[in-house]
Amino acid sequence: MIVRDTPHSFRLFFILRGSVLPLIYGKILFITLLGVVVAVAQHFYPDVFPDFTLAPVALFGVALSLFLGFRNNASYERWWEGRKQWGQLVVASRSLSRQLLSYIDGSEKAGIEAQEYTIKLSIAFSHALRHQLRQTDPWSDIQPYVTEQDTLFLRQANSLPDAILRLIALKIRQCREQGLLSDILQASLQEQITVMAQVQAACERIQTTPLPFAYMLLVQRTAYLYCFILPFGIVATQGLVTPLFSAIIAYTFFGLDALSEELAAPFGLSANHLPLHAISRTIEINLLDILGEKPLPEPIEAQDHRLA
Numbered sequence: 001m002i003v004r005d006t007p008h009s010f011r012l013f014f015i016l017r018g019s020v021l022p023l024i025y026g027k028i029l030f031i032t033l034l035g036v037v038v039a040v041a042q043h044f045y046p047d048v049f050p051d052f053t054l055a056p057v058a059l060f061g062v063a064l065s066l067f068l069g070f071r072n073n074a075s076y077e078r079w080w081e082g083r084k085q086w087g088q089l090v091v092a093s094r095s096l097s098r099q100l101l102s103y104i105d106g107s108e109k110a111g112i113e114a115q116e117y118t119i120k121l122s123i124a125f126s127h128a129l130r131h132q133l134r135q136t137d138p139w140s141d142i143q144p145y146v147t148e149q150d151t152l153f154l155r156q157a158n159s160l161p162d163a164i165l166r167l168i169a170l171k172i173r174q175c176r177e178q179g180l181l182s183d184i185l186q187a188s189l190q191e192q193i194t195v196m197a198q199v200q201a202a203c204e205r206i207q208t209t210p211l212p213f214a215y216m217l218l219v220q221r222t223a224y225l226y227c228f229i230l231p232f233g234i235v236a237t238q239g240l241v242t243p244l245f246s247a248i249i250a251y252t253f254f255g256l257d258a259l260s261e262e263l264a265a266p267f268g269l270s271a272n273h274l275p276l277h278a279i280s281r282t283i284e285i286n287l288l289d290i291l292g293e294k295p296l297p298e299p300i301e302a303q304d305h306r307l308a
Helices: 021-044 055-103 109-134 139-145 148-155 160-177 183-208 213-263 276-291
Strands: none
Touching (some): 021 213, 055 183, 055 213, 109 160, 109 183, 148 160
């Protein structure tokens, strides 16, 4: 995710970090060259292109703008939903850890070990969920927070985050059986585990349910078609500045299309995706601080205005 202050108006034109321009410059260049060819042809051979009215081009542009606006709203909603779910995970992790320290009897060694064990598993859960969503290897991040016995079990699990939640729930049940926890307090802890499971399910829903392909295909085809016919529609009135107008419109429509495609899959590694690494590190720092461990890991800072 891009993290930076809004630059002044002049610098705004030269910023590439976080811009979709690197993704679409080839398309813009093609439309611009097409505009140059059409403008030169019209300049030397004025009778080649009839004097069309701009009304059809304008109506086509309005319709395409509505399509792109709806798609961008749907994509941003997916991006924001993903951010809300990870915010909820931060709350649930802190609440579970706080309740573990408050509810489990810490006067005995077994209680202290249970508190440390479950809180560290909560840290491992946030890392495991991040790696699952990004389809990367999680073990370097979760290994410090799981035991060797648990590692054997987790490596065989189909869903690593869900398996970690099962270990947490099992430990809480054992605390209840050992008399370290009452039935009512156990139910309260289970509620926080349920919230964490709901976050996982919601993120999986976002990741595995893309926007309807037919709708995306319709928008992309329409954008390509409009930008292709635009130089022919405006050359009679705009003349040699046709390439400039064509490039601006192509940047707008192709840029919105590319941006909405990024936002629709918010858990990736591009500049405009969610900073899952920074959020999971925040959870790690908070929970280790609750345990009283020092020194704490350093928070993830933005590199070149980009927060991973």
